[in-house]
Each structure stands twice: as C-alpha cells, then as structure tokens.
Amino acid sequence: xxxxxxxxxxxxxxxxxxxxxxxxxxxxxxxxxxxxxxxxxxxxxxxxxxxxxxxxxxxxxxxxxxxxxxxxxxxxxxxxxxxxxxxxxxxxxxxxxxxxxxxxxxxxxxxxxxxxxxxxxxxxxxxxxxxxxxxxxxxxxxxxxxxxxxxxxxxxxxxxxxxxxxxxxxxxxxxx
Numbered sequence: 001x002x003x004x005x006x007x008x009x010x011x012x013x014x015x016x017x018x019x020x021x022x023x024x025x026x027x028x029x030x031x032x033x034x035x036x037x038x039x040x041x042x043x044x045x046x047x048x049x050x051x052x053x054x055x056x057x058x059x060x061x062x063x064x065x066x067x068x069x070x071x072x073x074x075x076x077x078x079x080x081x082x083x084x085x086x087x088x089x090x091x092x093x094x095x096x097x098x099x100x101x102x103x104x105x106x107x108x109x110x111x112x113x114x115x116x117x118x119x120x121x122x123x124x125x126x127x128x129x130x131x132x133x134x135x136x137x138x139x140x141x142x143x144x145x146x147x148x149x150x151x152x153x154x155x156x157x158x159x160x161x162x163x164x165x166x167x168x169x170x171x172x173x174x175x176x
Contacts, residue, residue: 080138
C-alpha cells in the first residue's frame with residue numbers, strides 16, 4: 001500500500017467547483033473516504049484469512065464537514081491486532097482467548113470458512129486457541145501509512161490553500 005499512492009491522483013477539484021467551496025470540499029472528502037475504504041478492503045482481501053465478510057463490512061461514515069470514520073465488523077480489531085493463545089503472550093496485543101474450550105460457533109465458523117467437517121473444525125479451533133492464537137495483520141498500520149497521510153495533507157492544502165495536519169486515530173472501542 002505504501003508504494004501505491006496513485007489513488008490520490010484522481011481526487012481533484014475542478015475550477016468550476018471552486019466557486020462553491022463547501023460542496024467542493026465535501027465532494028473531495030467523500031471521494032477520499034471512498035478511496036481509503038477501498039484500500040482497506042483491498043488490503044483485507046489480499047492479507048487476511050476470511051471469507052470476504054470482513055472486507056465487505058468496511059464502510060465510511062461522514063462525521064462532519066471535513067471528517068469521516070472507517071468502520072468494520074467487530075472482529076476487525078482481532079484480525080488487525082491479533083489474539084494471544086490462552087495463557088501466552090505471543091503477540092503484543094490486548095486480546096487473548098479466554099474460554100478454555102472451543103465453542104460450537106467457533107468451530108462452525110471455521111467449518112464454513114475452510115469447508116472442514118466438524119471434528120476437523122474443532123481441532124483447528126483448538127490449535128488456534130491453545131497454541132497459535134491469531135497473528136496480527138496490522139491492517140490499519142499498513143493502509144494508513146505516514147506517506148498516505150502526508151499525501152492527503154498535501155492534496156488538502158492544494159485544494160483549500162490551507163495547511164493541514166492529518167491524523168488517523170484507531171479507535172476499536174466504539175465500533176459496533
């Protein structure tokens with residue numbers, strides 16, 4: 001992602017739109033939000049093991065005139081930051097499996113994802129919970145790099161004539 005910043009080149013504002021700056025800025029931000037959302041989806045499809053539901057769940061929500069949030073299913077945070085196996089600190093993550101057994105839903109999800117029979121799905125889930133955990137995929141860090149944020153700030157400065165400091169805050173606590 002860090003090397004592919006071409007999606008930012010197509011986000012521009014025409015001279016006619018500059019006569020109506022509020023709608024032009026809003027259009028720019030919404031276009032940017034859609035492009036960032038697409039980058040998150042693409043990264044998840046390419047780098048996270050799942051059935052595609054996580055990537056499909058990534059959406060943006062405008063939160064003000066010049067801001068938006070990217071939201072996804074609750075398990076995004078576990079794929080992004082990883083989950084430690086029971087009783088181990090394998091990854092630097094706040095998440096750890098807690099139940100000392102495999103639930104039916106966990107096994108059913110693996111069966112659906114991998115096409116295993118239920119006994120194989122239970123074995124796979126047990127190995128994940130007790131031995132391997134979930135390796136962090138660092139989705140947010142790989143999509144929203146410093147280069148991307150600096151490029152967005154530069155493009156906003158070009159569009160508005162103002163200097164911007166762009167921030168991207170990862171807030172997994174408020175996700176639904």
